[in-house]
Amino acid sequence: MFLSWSKTACIALAIAGTGPIVNASASDGGTTEGDETWICPTYAAQQYCAYQYLVRQANTVTSTAGEAYYFTQPSLFKYGAGQWLWDSCGAIIANVHRDIDDAILEFKTLMNSLTSDGMVPEEITWPAGSGNAWSQMPTIPWALQAIYNEANDVSFLKEQAPKVAAYLDWWRTTHDLGDGLVVIVHPWEVGIVASPAFDALWHTSPSGVAAVDFATLYLKFPELKSYYSSSWSNNFTAVLAQMRAASSLTADWFVVQDIAINTLVAVGWAVLGDLVAEYDTATAKMYYAKNEAHEAAIVKRMWDSSLKRFVTTYKDQDGTWQSTSLQTVQSLFPLLLRSLSAAQRAAIVADVTDEAKFWTEYPFPSVSKAEDTYTPKYVYNLLWRGPSWGFTKGLLYSGEDAVASTAVDRWSNAINASGVWEMWNPETGVGYGAEGLGMSATFVDALYRLGKIDSTNEYAGNGITVDDLWASG
Structure with a gap:
């Protein structure tokens, strides 16, 4: 039975906590069992359950x-x-x-x-x-x-910030083909592996997505893996070097300027600049300059004024750069950019809050509801073709507090409906994928950042041990 060992604790914590209460059925084909309702109706209870997973998986x-x-x-x-x-x-x-x-x-x-x-x-x-x-x-x-x-520990920053800078520089030195943006050479690098944003690159126009498996939909995916392995021993640096030298590409290549990856690399420099400014303003200024240059390239190359959104681009087999008009969750990532115009920010927020696109009962779906490829159920291992993805809630911590608060309450409702999962059905809240995915525990951080949990209503067991958690089940 799904997570039966923690229900007693969740119910007990519900007495003391506050937060939304939703009783949702789990019978739409997800990985929860039968019609049983998950009873975890308070923020403190949900925080506790997320902690259980984090400690057990440590x-x-x-x-x-x-x-x-x-x-x-x-x-x-x-x-x-x-x-x-x-x-x-x-x-x-x-x-x-x-x-x-x-x-x-x-x-x-x-x-x-x-x-x-x-x-x-x-x-x-x-x-x-x-x-x-x-x-x-x-x-x-x-x-x-x-x-x-x-922790407010400057010595820790001084120790770790240069390593983070080296990592961000690695993206630039190895993945920039010369236009200020970074490319990926395999869907693994972005993690949103089966995103419909890549369908055009694969020259695939799937119909009846729920009726095919991953290998059928993406015959090129295992072929790409095999090609990189046999020809390059999975040395992606060598792959990228060859890519720069090629005037045109064959079907063996995957060359994508993903808007999510580019946003994170660009804004990563600004975040690092904010941290380093605590002790070294000159170096921080250099990091801010790297952020500004990358954001300028994003706005220039990846903003589609006709669609009024940022798009992912790819190098086609004939060597020309194309963009995809299909809207996926990656198009929301630029809310993090620091150089957005007021019109660009308003356009993204309008998409976020559009009930016909991303503003579902349990947001945010990994594909806009307006797209034919939108598939809210998780089927046949086709990752990120519709189910909601908890990690994207962080996109709203960019001045859109009211929208963020409502989104996190809906995320809370999904956890109450099904528990902690890798992803959720955006319409029913049923959980899919890996149970207890640690990344989804960022929900706890969202509660603190939005003031939904503080010292008056948080779970008081910070520092709990594995034995403590087992004993509570």
Whole structure:
């Protein structure tokens, strides 16, 4: 039965907490069982349940030299005991409110994987520190920011900020083809692997998406993996070098300027600049300049004035650059940009709050409801073709507090309806994917940032241990 060990605790906490109460059915084909209702109706109860997952999924590894490594694997139900970049960042952002020492050690563990050229792998195995040949959504600056906001430790910033700068520089030096933007060469690098934003690049126009499996929809996906492996030993740096030299590309290539990745790299420099300004204004100024240059390239190359939104672009097989008009959640990421015009910001917020697009009962769907490819149920391992994705709630922490507050309440309702999951049905709130995904625990940070939890109504067990949590179930 789904998470039966924590229901007693959630019900008990409901007595003391405050927050939305929703009784939603879980019978639309999701991974929850039958018609049973999840009873976790208060912010404090939901915070507690998120903490249970974070602690249960924590790993402490000691090397032969006695060095300790700490990381939160994404989920016990889908992933092995490895550290995944953006999942780990999500866990860090949540854990600063539970146990700041755990958050700090996890961040140090993550940055210990930094390669000599500045890359942090998507997945890392400890204590060896070995990782795969590509990176992932660059959310590291926000994890560092969360730690500093809680710990206020300048010495920690001085130790870690240069490593984060090296990582952001790695994106620029290896992934910029010369126009100020960064490209990705595989969907793994953005993490939104089956996004319809990439359909045009694959020259695929799927119909009846729910009736096909991943390999059928994306025959090029395993082919691309095989090609990079056999021809380049999965050395993405070599792949990118070859890409720069090619005047045209064959079907073996995937060259995408994803708007989400570009936004995070650009704004990452500004976030890092804010942190470094605490002790080194000259270096902070340099980081701000990198942010401004990248944002200028985004606005110039990726804003579509006719569609009134930012778009993802790709290099087609004939060597020409094209853009996709299909709207996915990536188009909302530019709310983080610091150089948006008033009209651009208003256009994005209008999309966010449009009930025909992204403003669903349980926002935000990974694909606009207005698109034919929108599929609210999670089927056949087709990630990010409709279900809502909790991590995107952070996009609204950019001055749109009223919208953010309502969005987080709806996210809370989804957790009450189904629990903590990788994603949710945007219309019913049923949970899909990996149970207890650590990244979804960023919900806790959202509660604190919006003032929905404070010292008067938070779960009081900060610093809880695994044994404490097991005993409470």
